[in-house]
Amino acid sequence: MSSLSSSSSSSSGSSDVHHDENQIIDDEEEEAEAEIAVAAAALPLAVVQLNPPQIPQHLGLPENSNDWVPDHVHIFLQWFKEEYATETLNVEAFRGMGGIQLKSLTEAQLKEKAPFVGDLIYNFFHLNE
Structure with missing residues (x-):
């Protein structure tokens, strides 16, 4: 047992x-x-x-983002939204903004306008300079 x-x-x-x-x-x-x-x-x-990604030429944007008018910024942000699948990006938060104004935003300001992708937009411009 x-x-x-x-x-x-x-x-x-x-x-x-x-x-x-x-x-x-x-x-x-x-x-x-x-x-x-x-x-x-x-x-x-x-x-x-x-x-650093390059903006596709077929978008028809001026090479120098300082030359962008609000329509160019809108086109860029629409492309960015689709390219990075960032559904949270509210393109309308940037309405009326040209390239110089967009690039002059600080990282904190971009995060405020685009909470989840503001840092990506900031880096996009500052790494492509």
């Missing part, structure tokens, strides 16, 4: 160890996924910083 109970307790102990190993693996996977999510959130900014 004692051999049965000791074998059943040892298999139960083995099961507990296996369960603990699975929990550790699950916890490690969750931590890795969280780290990936944080890195992914920073990726658009990192990509913009490492490889």
Whole structure:
């Protein structure tokens, strides 16, 4: 009898160890996924910083953004919104603004006008200078 109970307790102990190993693996996977999510959130900014995007010529914008009139800014922001899938960008917040005015906004001002992408717009211009 004692051999049965000791074998059943040892298999139960083995099961507990296996369960603990699975929990550790699950916890490690969750931590890795969280780290990936944080890195992914920073990726658009990192990509913009490492490889500044160029405005497509087919948009017909003057090469020098200081020459942009409000219609050019509108075209640029529409392109930016589509290019970076930034549905939160309210293009109307920039109505009547030319290129000089857009570029003269501080990063904080751009974040106020475009809360989730203001820093991207800021970096777009300041990394392309």
